[in-house]
Amino acid sequence: MKKLIVQKFGGSSVANAERIQNVAKRVAGYKKDGHDLVVVVSALGDTTDELIKLANQISNDPPEREMDMLLSTGEQISVALLAMAIHKLGFKAISFTGAQVGIITDKNHTKARIIKINADRIRQALKENKIVIVAGFQGITIDENITTLGRGGSDLTAVALAKELNANECEIYTDVEGIYTTDPRIEPKAKKIKSITFDEMLEMASLGAQVMQPRSIEVAKKFNVPIHVRSSLSLKPGTMIVKEVKIMEDALITGVTLNKNEAKITICDVPDKPGVAARIFKELSNSGISVDMIVQNVSHTRKTDISFTVPKPDSSKTIRLAKKTARVIGCGEVLEDTNIARVSIVGVGMKSHRGVAAAMFETLAENKINIEMISTSDISISCIIQKKFAETAVRQIHKKFGLG
Numbered sequence: 427m428k429k430l431i432v433q434k435f436g437g438s439s440v441a442n443a444e445r446i447q448n449v450a451k452r453v454a455g456y457k458k459d460g461h462d463l464v465v466v467v468s469a470l471g472d473t474t475d476e477l478i479k480l481a482n483q484i485s486n487d488p489p490e491r492e493m494d495m496l497l498s499t500g501e502q503i504s505v506a507l508l509a510m511a512i513h514k515l516g517f518k519a520i521s522f523t524g525a526q527v528g529i530i531t532d533k534n535h536t537k538a539r540i541i542k543i544n545a546d547r548i549r550q551a552l553k554e555n556k557i558v559i560v561a562g563f564q565g566i567t568i569d570e571n572i573t574t575l576g577r578g579g580s581d582l583t584a585v586a587l588a589k590e591l592n593a594n595e596c597e598i599y600t601d602v603e604g605i606y607t608t609d610p611r612i613e614p615k616a617k618k619i620k621s622i623t624f625d626e627m628l629e630m631a632s633l634g635a636q637v638m639q640p641r642s643i644e645v646a647k648k649f650n651v652p653i654h655v656r657s658s659l660s661l662k663p664g665t666m667i668v669k670e671v672k673i674m675e676d677a678l679i680t681g682v683t684l685n686k687n688e689a690k691i692t693i694c695d696v697p698d699k700p701g702v703a704a705r706i707f708k709e710l711s712n713s714g715i716s717v718d719m720i721v722q723n724v725s726h727t728r729k730t731d732i733s734f735t736v737p738k739p740d741s742s743k744t745i746r747l748a749k750k751t752a753r754v755i756g757c758g759e760v761l762e763d764t765n766i767a768r769v770s771i772v773g774v775g776m777k778s779h780r781g782v783a784a785a786m787f788e789t790l791a792e793n794k795i796n797i798e799m800i801s802t803s804d805i806s807i808s809c810i811i812q813k814k815f816a817e818t819a820v821r822q823i824h825k826k827f828g829l830g
Protein backbone atom coordinates (compact mmCIF):
# COMPACT_ATOMS: atom_id res chain seq x y z
CA MET A 427 0.00 0.00 0.00
CA LYS A 428 1.26 3.46 -0.87
CA LYS A 429 1.62 5.52 2.29
CA LEU A 430 2.20 9.16 3.08
CA ILE A 431 4.94 9.22 5.67
CA VAL A 432 6.11 12.26 7.63
CA GLN A 433 9.65 11.77 8.92
CA LYS A 434 11.57 14.12 11.17
CA PHE A 435 15.34 14.01 11.56
CA GLY A 436 16.86 15.74 14.60
CA GLY A 437 20.06 17.77 14.71
CA SER A 438 22.37 14.89 15.55
CA SER A 439 20.98 12.86 12.62
CA VAL A 440 22.09 15.59 10.21
CA ALA A 441 25.20 16.78 12.08
CA ASN A 442 27.57 16.51 9.11
CA ALA A 443 27.71 15.74 5.37
CA GLU A 444 28.06 12.01 5.92
CA ARG A 445 25.00 11.86 8.17
CA ILE A 446 22.98 13.96 5.75
CA GLN A 447 23.87 11.49 3.00
CA ASN A 448 22.84 8.68 5.28
CA VAL A 449 19.46 10.33 5.87
CA ALA A 450 19.09 10.90 2.11
CA LYS A 451 19.65 7.17 1.49
CA ARG A 452 17.10 6.23 4.06
CA VAL A 453 14.49 8.62 2.67
CA ALA A 454 15.19 7.50 -0.90
CA GLY A 455 14.68 3.90 0.18
CA TYR A 456 11.11 4.69 1.25
CA LYS A 457 10.52 6.53 -2.01
CA LYS A 458 11.78 3.50 -3.93
CA ASP A 459 9.18 1.43 -2.11
CA GLY A 460 6.54 3.72 -3.59
CA HIS A 461 5.69 5.95 -0.63
CA ASP A 462 5.12 9.71 -0.51
CA LEU A 463 7.46 11.50 1.86
CA VAL A 464 7.45 14.74 3.75
CA VAL A 465 10.72 15.12 5.61
CA VAL A 466 11.15 17.64 8.43
CA VAL A 467 14.72 18.50 9.40
CA SER A 468 16.36 20.26 12.35
CA ALA A 469 19.44 22.43 12.18
CA LEU A 470 22.79 20.66 11.85
CA GLY A 471 24.16 19.36 15.17
CA ASP A 472 24.40 22.13 17.76
CA THR A 473 23.78 24.97 15.31
CA THR A 474 20.86 26.44 17.27
CA ASP A 475 22.88 26.54 20.51
CA GLU A 476 25.77 28.17 18.69
CA LEU A 477 23.54 30.81 17.14
CA ILE A 478 22.09 31.59 20.58
CA LYS A 479 25.61 31.94 21.99
CA LEU A 480 26.55 34.25 19.16
CA ALA A 481 23.49 36.43 19.74
CA ASN A 482 24.33 36.63 23.44
CA GLN A 483 27.80 37.91 22.59
CA ILE A 484 26.12 40.81 20.82
CA SER A 485 23.40 41.50 23.38
CA ASN A 486 22.21 40.02 26.66
CA ASP A 487 18.63 40.85 25.74
CA PRO A 488 18.30 40.52 21.95
CA PRO A 489 14.94 41.45 20.40
CA GLU A 490 12.92 38.26 20.05
CA ARG A 491 11.92 39.00 16.47
CA GLU A 492 15.59 39.14 15.50
CA MET A 493 16.31 35.95 17.46
CA ASP A 494 13.77 34.20 15.24
CA MET A 495 15.33 35.65 12.10
CA LEU A 496 18.65 34.26 13.29
CA LEU A 497 17.59 30.84 14.58
CA SER A 498 15.43 30.00 11.58
CA THR A 499 18.53 30.10 9.37
CA GLY A 500 19.80 26.89 10.97
CA GLU A 501 17.01 24.77 9.54
CA GLN A 502 17.22 26.51 6.17
CA ILE A 503 20.75 25.20 5.77
CA SER A 504 19.83 21.61 6.52
CA VAL A 505 16.81 21.40 4.20
CA ALA A 506 18.83 22.66 1.25
CA LEU A 507 21.67 20.22 1.94
CA LEU A 508 19.32 17.26 2.35
CA ALA A 509 17.50 18.13 -0.90
CA MET A 510 20.87 18.22 -2.68
CA ALA A 511 21.87 14.86 -1.22
CA ILE A 512 18.60 13.30 -2.41
CA HIS A 513 19.04 14.79 -5.89
CA LYS A 514 22.47 13.24 -6.01
CA LEU A 515 20.85 9.83 -5.49
CA GLY A 516 18.67 10.42 -8.54
CA PHE A 517 15.39 11.31 -6.81
CA LYS A 518 13.37 14.49 -7.09
CA ALA A 519 13.33 16.59 -3.93
CA ILE A 520 12.39 20.15 -3.06
CA SER A 521 13.17 22.07 0.12
CA PHE A 522 10.92 24.65 1.77
CA THR A 523 11.08 26.97 4.75
CA GLY A 524 8.19 27.00 7.21
CA ALA A 525 6.90 30.20 5.61
CA GLN A 526 6.94 28.68 2.13
CA VAL A 527 4.71 25.81 3.20
CA GLY A 528 2.25 28.09 4.94
CA ILE A 529 2.90 27.31 8.60
CA ILE A 530 1.06 30.30 10.04
CA THR A 531 1.73 31.11 13.69
CA ASP A 532 0.79 33.72 16.25
CA LYS A 533 3.19 36.59 17.00
CA ASN A 534 4.72 35.12 20.13
CA HIS A 535 8.32 35.19 18.92
CA THR A 536 10.66 32.37 20.06
CA LYS A 537 7.73 30.24 21.25
CA ALA A 538 5.07 30.86 18.62
CA ARG A 539 1.99 28.67 18.33
CA ILE A 540 0.78 27.26 15.04
CA ILE A 541 -2.57 28.72 14.03
CA LYS A 542 -3.03 26.90 10.74
CA ILE A 543 -1.14 25.28 7.90
CA ASN A 544 -1.88 25.99 4.23
CA ALA A 545 -0.26 22.86 2.89
CA ASP A 546 -1.26 23.23 -0.76
CA ARG A 547 2.30 23.72 -1.88
CA ILE A 548 3.32 20.46 -0.21
CA ARG A 549 0.41 18.60 -1.81
CA GLN A 550 1.33 20.00 -5.22
CA ALA A 551 4.99 18.97 -4.87
CA LEU A 552 3.94 15.47 -3.78
CA LYS A 553 1.72 15.25 -6.84
CA GLU A 554 4.80 16.06 -8.91
CA ASN A 555 6.40 13.01 -7.34
CA LYS A 556 8.88 15.06 -5.31
CA ILE A 557 10.19 14.27 -1.87
CA VAL A 558 9.24 17.32 0.18
CA ILE A 559 11.79 18.62 2.68
CA VAL A 560 10.49 21.11 5.25
CA ALA A 561 12.51 23.25 7.66
CA GLY A 562 11.42 22.35 11.18
CA PHE A 563 10.93 24.69 14.14
CA GLN A 564 9.63 27.68 12.18
CA GLY A 565 6.62 29.48 10.78
CA ILE A 566 5.44 32.90 9.75
CA THR A 567 2.91 35.36 11.15
CA ILE A 568 0.07 36.78 9.05
CA ASP A 569 2.10 39.97 8.71
CA GLU A 570 5.04 37.93 7.41
CA ASN A 571 7.46 37.91 10.29
CA ILE A 572 9.43 34.70 10.75
CA THR A 573 8.77 32.92 14.05
CA THR A 574 10.18 29.86 15.82
CA LEU A 575 8.20 27.28 17.76
CA GLY A 576 10.27 26.87 20.94
CA ARG A 577 13.30 24.63 21.48
CA GLY A 578 12.86 21.18 20.03
CA GLY A 579 10.14 22.64 17.80
CA SER A 580 10.91 20.49 14.76
CA ASP A 581 9.04 17.68 16.52
CA LEU A 582 6.00 19.96 16.52
CA THR A 583 6.41 20.79 12.83
CA ALA A 584 6.41 17.07 12.04
CA VAL A 585 3.36 16.20 14.14
CA ALA A 586 1.39 19.22 12.88
CA LEU A 587 2.18 18.33 9.25
CA ALA A 588 1.26 14.68 9.85
CA LYS A 589 -2.11 15.86 11.15
CA GLU A 590 -2.67 18.44 8.40
CA LEU A 591 -1.75 16.01 5.60
CA ASN A 592 -3.54 13.10 7.23
CA ALA A 593 -0.33 11.08 6.98
CA ASN A 594 -0.33 7.32 7.47
CA GLU A 595 2.77 7.49 9.65
CA CYS A 596 4.72 10.04 11.66
CA GLU A 597 8.28 8.98 12.41
CA ILE A 598 10.68 10.90 14.64
CA TYR A 599 14.27 9.88 13.97
CA THR A 600 16.81 10.68 16.65
CA ASP A 601 20.13 9.53 18.10
CA VAL A 602 18.66 6.92 20.48
CA GLU A 603 16.53 3.90 19.58
CA GLY A 604 13.32 5.16 21.13
CA ILE A 605 11.91 6.30 24.45
CA TYR A 606 13.73 4.73 27.37
CA THR A 607 12.85 4.30 31.05
CA THR A 608 15.31 7.14 31.63
CA ASP A 609 17.89 9.04 29.59
CA PRO A 610 20.17 6.22 28.35
CA ARG A 611 23.09 8.63 28.47
CA ILE A 612 22.69 8.90 32.24
CA GLU A 613 21.78 5.27 32.93
CA PRO A 614 23.09 2.80 30.33
CA LYS A 615 20.87 0.14 31.95
CA ALA A 616 17.73 2.05 30.89
CA LYS A 617 15.28 -0.05 28.89
CA LYS A 618 13.58 0.83 25.65
CA ILE A 619 9.82 1.17 26.07
CA LYS A 620 7.74 -0.56 23.40
CA SER A 621 4.69 1.69 23.61
CA ILE A 622 3.84 4.63 25.79
CA THR A 623 0.65 6.68 26.09
CA PHE A 624 0.40 10.34 25.05
CA ASP A 625 -0.30 11.22 28.68
CA GLU A 626 2.80 9.58 30.07
CA MET A 627 4.99 10.87 27.25
CA LEU A 628 3.64 14.38 27.73
CA GLU A 629 4.45 14.17 31.43
CA MET A 630 7.95 12.79 30.78
CA ALA A 631 8.64 15.42 28.11
CA SER A 632 7.37 18.26 30.30
CA LEU A 633 9.51 17.05 33.17
CA GLY A 634 12.70 17.03 31.13
CA ALA A 635 12.94 13.99 28.82
CA GLN A 636 14.41 16.00 25.98
CA VAL A 637 13.69 13.34 23.38
CA MET A 638 10.28 14.84 22.42
CA GLN A 639 9.11 18.44 22.62
CA PRO A 640 6.13 18.57 25.04
CA ARG A 641 4.00 20.71 22.72
CA SER A 642 4.37 18.19 19.91
CA ILE A 643 2.88 15.54 22.19
CA GLU A 644 0.02 17.86 23.14
CA VAL A 645 -0.86 18.20 19.46
CA ALA A 646 -0.42 14.48 18.82
CA LYS A 647 -2.76 13.75 21.71
CA LYS A 648 -5.35 16.30 20.64
CA PHE A 649 -5.59 14.88 17.10
CA ASN A 650 -4.62 11.31 17.93
CA VAL A 651 -1.51 11.19 15.75
CA PRO A 652 0.50 8.07 16.71
CA ILE A 653 4.26 8.72 16.70
CA HIS A 654 7.07 6.28 16.09
CA VAL A 655 10.30 7.43 17.77
CA ARG A 656 13.33 5.56 16.39
CA SER A 657 17.00 5.77 15.54
CA SER A 658 18.29 7.25 12.30
CA LEU A 659 21.27 4.90 12.53
CA SER A 660 19.43 1.60 12.82
CA LEU A 661 16.49 -0.21 11.25
CA LYS A 662 15.15 -1.53 14.55
CA PRO A 663 11.64 -0.50 15.54
CA GLY A 664 11.62 2.15 18.26
CA THR A 665 8.83 3.29 20.59
CA MET A 666 5.21 3.94 19.62
CA ILE A 667 3.55 6.89 21.34
CA VAL A 668 -0.16 6.15 21.25
CA LYS A 669 -3.49 6.89 22.89
CA GLU A 670 -3.76 3.68 24.82
CA VAL A 671 -1.39 0.89 25.79
CA LYS A 672 -3.20 -2.35 26.50
CA ILE A 673 -1.45 -4.29 29.19
CA MET A 674 -3.05 -6.24 31.97
CA GLU A 675 -1.69 -4.14 34.83
CA ASP A 676 0.23 -0.91 34.68
CA ALA A 677 3.82 -0.87 35.81
CA LEU A 678 4.33 1.08 39.00
CA ILE A 679 6.60 3.61 37.26
CA THR A 680 7.17 4.11 33.55
CA GLY A 681 10.15 6.44 33.60
CA VAL A 682 12.52 8.70 35.50
CA THR A 683 13.33 12.16 34.14
CA LEU A 684 15.82 14.88 34.88
CA ASN A 685 15.62 18.60 34.18
CA LYS A 686 18.65 20.78 34.85
CA ASN A 687 17.28 23.72 33.00
CA GLU A 688 15.40 25.44 35.81
CA ALA A 689 16.38 28.02 38.40
CA LYS A 690 14.90 28.40 41.88
CA ILE A 691 13.85 31.86 42.95
CA THR A 692 13.04 32.66 46.58
CA ILE A 693 11.30 35.81 47.73
CA CYS A 694 11.99 36.20 51.45
CA ASP A 695 9.79 37.72 54.14
CA VAL A 696 6.66 38.06 52.08
CA PRO A 697 3.79 39.64 54.09
CA ASP A 698 1.32 36.85 54.89
CA LYS A 699 -1.92 38.40 53.68
CA PRO A 700 -4.42 37.89 50.85
CA GLY A 701 -3.48 39.05 47.37
CA VAL A 702 0.30 39.05 47.73
CA ALA A 703 1.01 35.85 45.78
CA ALA A 704 -1.49 36.92 43.14
CA ARG A 705 0.39 40.17 42.68
CA ILE A 706 3.81 38.53 42.38
CA PHE A 707 2.78 35.86 39.89
CA LYS A 708 0.54 38.13 37.83
CA GLU A 709 3.50 40.40 37.20
CA LEU A 710 5.53 37.41 35.97
CA SER A 711 2.83 35.94 33.77
CA ASN A 712 2.17 39.34 32.20
CA SER A 713 5.79 39.27 31.10
CA GLY A 714 5.41 35.85 29.48
CA ILE A 715 7.28 33.93 32.19
CA SER A 716 5.80 30.58 33.05
CA VAL A 717 6.40 29.68 36.65
CA ASP A 718 6.54 26.05 37.62
CA MET A 719 6.84 24.48 41.05
CA ILE A 720 5.71 26.88 43.79
CA VAL A 721 6.21 26.40 47.52
CA GLN A 722 4.87 28.68 50.21
CA ASN A 723 4.70 27.85 53.87
CA VAL A 724 2.05 28.92 56.32
CA SER A 725 3.84 31.37 58.55
CA HIS A 726 3.76 31.85 62.28
CA THR A 727 5.34 35.27 62.08
CA ARG A 728 3.05 37.04 59.56
CA LYS A 729 5.89 36.81 57.07
CA THR A 730 6.74 33.88 54.87
CA ASP A 731 9.10 32.81 52.07
CA ILE A 732 7.85 31.91 48.60
CA SER A 733 10.03 29.74 46.36
CA PHE A 734 9.33 28.80 42.78
CA THR A 735 11.13 27.58 39.69
CA VAL A 736 11.37 29.13 36.22
CA PRO A 737 13.15 28.04 33.03
CA LYS A 738 16.81 29.12 33.34
CA PRO A 739 16.70 31.44 30.33
CA ASP A 740 13.93 33.42 32.09
CA SER A 741 15.79 33.61 35.40
CA SER A 742 17.40 37.05 35.18
CA LYS A 743 14.21 38.64 33.88
CA THR A 744 12.32 36.95 36.74
CA ILE A 745 14.75 38.29 39.33
CA ARG A 746 14.39 41.78 37.93
CA LEU A 747 10.59 41.68 38.06
CA ALA A 748 10.44 39.94 41.43
CA LYS A 749 12.74 42.53 43.01
CA LYS A 750 10.53 45.30 41.70
CA THR A 751 7.35 43.72 43.07
CA ALA A 752 9.09 42.78 46.33
CA ARG A 753 9.97 46.43 46.92
CA VAL A 754 6.42 47.61 46.26
CA ILE A 755 4.73 45.08 48.59
CA GLY A 756 7.38 45.20 51.29
CA CYS A 757 9.16 41.83 51.00
CA GLY A 758 12.76 41.04 51.84
CA GLU A 759 15.54 39.73 49.64
CA VAL A 760 15.10 37.90 46.34
CA LEU A 761 17.46 34.92 45.97
CA GLU A 762 18.40 32.89 42.92
CA ASP A 763 19.76 29.33 42.83
CA THR A 764 20.77 28.04 39.40
CA ASN A 765 22.46 24.92 40.79
CA ILE A 766 19.31 22.89 41.13
CA ALA A 767 17.89 19.93 39.26
CA ARG A 768 14.46 18.38 39.10
CA VAL A 769 14.25 14.60 39.32
CA SER A 770 10.85 13.11 38.57
CA ILE A 771 9.13 9.77 38.31
CA VAL A 772 6.26 9.28 35.88
CA GLY A 773 3.69 6.52 35.57
CA VAL A 774 -0.06 5.98 35.45
CA GLY A 775 0.54 3.04 37.80
CA MET A 776 1.05 5.38 40.73
CA LYS A 777 -2.65 6.27 40.65
CA SER A 778 -3.49 2.86 42.05
CA HIS A 779 -0.45 2.16 44.24
CA ARG A 780 0.47 3.49 47.62
CA GLY A 781 3.97 4.19 48.87
CA VAL A 782 5.43 5.44 45.60
CA ALA A 783 6.35 8.87 46.93
CA ALA A 784 7.76 7.34 50.10
CA ALA A 785 9.97 5.00 48.05
CA MET A 786 11.31 7.91 46.02
CA PHE A 787 12.05 10.06 49.08
CA GLU A 788 13.64 7.09 50.84
CA THR A 789 15.99 6.53 47.91
CA LEU A 790 17.12 10.14 48.05
CA ALA A 791 17.57 9.93 51.82
CA GLU A 792 19.62 6.73 51.56
CA ASN A 793 21.95 8.62 49.23
CA LYS A 794 22.08 11.63 51.57
CA ILE A 795 20.41 13.87 49.00
CA ASN A 796 18.36 16.69 50.47
CA ILE A 797 14.95 17.46 48.94
CA GLU A 798 14.39 21.21 48.55
CA MET A 799 10.96 21.20 46.94
CA ILE A 800 8.35 18.58 46.09
CA SER A 801 5.46 18.64 43.65
CA THR A 802 3.07 16.02 42.40
CA SER A 803 0.49 15.44 39.68
CA ASP A 804 -1.74 12.38 39.41
CA ILE A 805 0.90 10.57 37.34
CA SER A 806 4.19 12.12 38.52
CA ILE A 807 6.25 13.14 41.53
CA SER A 808 9.09 15.67 41.27
CA CYS A 809 11.80 16.66 43.71
CA ILE A 810 14.13 19.62 43.44
CA ILE A 811 17.63 18.72 44.63
CA GLN A 812 21.12 20.15 44.22
CA LYS A 813 22.43 19.68 40.68
CA LYS A 814 25.58 17.85 41.73
CA PHE A 815 23.47 14.90 42.92
CA ALA A 816 21.26 14.78 39.81
CA GLU A 817 22.72 11.80 37.96
CA THR A 818 23.13 9.73 41.12
CA ALA A 819 19.52 10.43 42.02
CA VAL A 820 18.28 9.35 38.59
CA ARG A 821 20.27 6.11 38.64
CA GLN A 822 19.31 5.20 42.20
CA ILE A 823 15.61 5.92 41.69
CA HIS A 824 15.67 4.01 38.39
CA LYS A 825 17.12 1.04 40.28
CA LYS A 826 14.74 1.36 43.22
CA PHE A 827 11.72 0.97 40.95
CA GLY A 828 13.26 -1.98 39.12
CA LEU A 829 13.39 -0.27 35.74
CA GLY A 830 16.85 -1.46 34.65
Ligand code: ADP
Nearest residue numbers: 436437438600604605606608609611635636637
Ligand atom coordinates in the same frame (compact mmCIF):
# COMPACT_ATOMS: atom_id res chain seq x y z
P1 ADP B 1 17.14 15.40 18.27
O1 ADP B 1 18.35 16.21 17.93
O2 ADP B 1 17.02 14.17 17.45
O3 ADP B 1 15.88 16.20 18.34
P2 ADP B 1 17.30 15.47 21.16
O4 ADP B 1 18.68 15.75 21.65
O5 ADP B 1 16.32 16.57 21.17
O6 ADP B 1 17.42 14.81 19.72
O7 ADP B 1 16.68 14.25 21.98
C1 ADP B 1 17.35 13.01 22.04
C2 ADP B 1 18.06 12.87 23.37
O8 ADP B 1 17.09 12.83 24.42
C3 ADP B 1 18.81 11.58 23.54
O9 ADP B 1 20.11 11.67 23.03
C4 ADP B 1 18.79 11.34 25.06
O10 ADP B 1 20.01 11.70 25.66
C5 ADP B 1 17.73 12.32 25.56
N1 ADP B 1 16.73 11.67 26.42
C6 ADP B 1 16.32 12.16 27.61
N2 ADP B 1 15.44 11.34 28.18
C7 ADP B 1 15.25 10.31 27.34
C8 ADP B 1 14.43 9.14 27.38
N3 ADP B 1 13.63 8.88 28.42
N4 ADP B 1 14.48 8.27 26.33
C9 ADP B 1 15.28 8.53 25.28
N5 ADP B 1 16.08 9.62 25.19
C10 ADP B 1 16.08 10.51 26.20
Ligand code: ASP
Nearest residue numbers: 468474563577578579580
Ligand atom coordinates in the same frame (compact mmCIF):
# COMPACT_ATOMS: atom_id res chain seq x y z
N1 ASP C 1 16.95 23.38 16.06
C1 ASP C 1 15.93 23.64 17.01
C2 ASP C 1 16.46 23.42 18.42
O1 ASP C 1 17.62 23.05 18.59
C3 ASP C 1 14.69 22.85 16.79
C4 ASP C 1 14.84 21.34 16.90
O2 ASP C 1 15.96 20.84 16.88
O3 ASP C 1 13.82 20.68 16.99
O4 ASP C 1 15.77 23.64 19.37
Ligand code: MG
Nearest residue numbers: 436578636637
Ligand atom coordinates in the same frame (compact mmCIF):
# COMPACT_ATOMS: atom_id res chain seq x y z
MG1 MG D 1 14.86 17.35 19.81
